[in-house]
Amino acid sequence: MAWRAALRSKAVIPALLSCSSHGRLCASPTFITQRNNSTSPKIKVDYDQTTGVAVMHMQSPPVNSLSLDFLTELCISLEKLEMDKGCRGLIITSNQPKVFSAGLDILEMYGKSPEHCGEFWKVVQEMWLKLYGSNMVTIAAINGSSPAGGCLLSLTCDYRIMADNPLYSIGLNETQLGIVAPFWFKETMVNTVGHRNTEVALQLGLLYKPAEALKIGLVDQLVPEDQVFSVATQTMTKWLTIPEHARQITKSMMRNPTIDKLRTNREADIQNFVSFITKESIQKSLRMYMEMLKQRKA
Numbered sequence: 405m406a407w408r409a410a411l412r413s414k415a416v417i418p419a420l421l422s423c424s425s426h427g428r429l430c431a432s433p434t435f436i437t438q439r440n441n442s443t444s445p446k447i448k449v450d451y452d453q454t455t456g457v458a459v460m461h462m463q464s465p466p467v468n469s470l471s472l473d474f475l476t477e478l479c480i481s482l483e484k485l486e487m488d489k490g491c492r493g494l495i496i497t498s499n500q501p502k503v504f505s506a507g508l509d510i511l512e513m514y515g516k517s518p519e520h521c522g523e524f525w526k527v528v529q530e531m532w533l534k535l536y537g538s539n540m541v542t543i544a545a546i547n548g549s550s551p552a553g554g555c556l557l558s559l560t561c562d563y564r565i566m567a568d569n570p571l572y573s574i575g576l577n578e579t580q581l582g583i584v585a586p587f588w589f590k591e592t593m594v595n596t597v598g599h600r601n602t603e604v605a606l607q608l609g610l611l612y613k614p615a616e617a618l619k620i621g622l623v624d625q626l627v628p629e630d631q632v633f634s635v636a637t638q639t640m641t642k643w644l645t646i647p648e649h650a651r652q653i654t655k656s657m658m659r660n661p662t663i664d665k666l667r668t669n670r671e672a673d674i675q676n677f678v679s680f681i682t683k684e685s686i687q688k689s690l691r692m693y694m695e696m697l698k699q700r701k702a
């Protein structure tokens with residue numbers, strides 16, 4: 405698709421990157437904001453101009469796995485919203501039953517060429533840079549399970565509201581797949597729940613039930629499932645009463661050290677990922693994990 409090619413082209417990526425933390429000041433003309441509601445196959449964006457709040461509904465069956473196409477679309481949607489001066493808040497939620505997001509699409513990392521893996525990782529980085537550094541108030545309305553990359557997506561937001569359903573879980577469970585959360589996943593978690601909680605959670609690849617997640621601060625609030633979205637909307641209204649420049653500067657101050665670390669090491673991080681994920685032993689672990697998922701289903 406043209407937009408996917410555009411996003412990946414060398415000419416466009418720097419423009420996108422340069423806007424991830426100060427989007428309103430350095431808007432690239434490449435993606436002039438579309439102010440009306442837009443729909444797309446994997447993500448539906450509803451933007452209410454009267455409130456200045458956009459809602460991103462992830463709708464990629466069966467489990468909103470973060471594939472290359474999904475992430476590319478997510479980045480483009482974010483870019484458009486970020487460049488719109490009127491858009492001040494973003495709620496991210498899922499239209500899939502029981503799942504917020506199953507995390508990175510394992511099939512993008514299994515049996516793929518190093519070039520493909522590198523391209524995939526670049527867009528994973530891009531998603532994180534854009535969301536973690538967003539000028540908007542971002543709220544995750546977590547209405548289902550949210551493992552690994554799904555948890556990361558939630559952690560990039562400013563506030564997390566999760567459905568109080570013990571069938572759901574959330575956490576960075578990478579080690580259970582035989583893989584390792586990279587330093588920026590780790591730091592995003594440390595910045596949220598502290599060093600010790602992260603150390604235990606990452607080594608054991610823990611997936612927390614909502615009540616446990618609340619206890620360690622991995623989520624900020626639990627609400628009955630049917631209220632996740634309405635509470636997210638109310639919370640957004642509250643956050644939007646804070647003077648914007650003061651809130652944005654504060655957010656940057658808290659997050660920029662971590663963001664800068666990845667921004668200055670992007671290429672090395674891609675090389676690290678590619679050499680790690682294409683190892684035979686790691687590929688074997690991914691295959692076994694996928695087989696386990698299928699057996700669990702049977």
Ligand SMILES: CCCCC/C=C\C/C=C\CCC/C=C/C(=O)SCCNC(=O)CCNC(=O)[C@H](O)C(C)(C)COP(=O)(O)OP(=O)(O)OC[C@H]1O[C@@H](n2cnc3c(N)ncnc32)[C@H](O)[C@@H]1OP(=O)(O)O
Pocket residue numbers: 466467469502503505506507508509510511549551552553554577578581583584585586676677680681694697698701
């Ligand atoms: C020096 C060393 C440095 C190393 C560091 C360098 C680099 C770092 C290296 C690697 C970092 C990688 C980071 C990876 C992050 C990730 O996000 S990996 C993905 C982890 N995700 C999971 O573990 C979740 C797995 N899924 C589930 O647990 C469940 O599917 C569920 C989300 C709880 C939903 O359950 P349910 O509703 O019962 O659905 P099913 O299990 O039946 O699934 C439906 C189909 O979807 C397929 N699927 C599920 N998850 C994924 C996925 N993440 N990717 C692709 N496909 C997925 C599942 O297999 C089913 O498929 P079929 O219908 O059977 O075909």
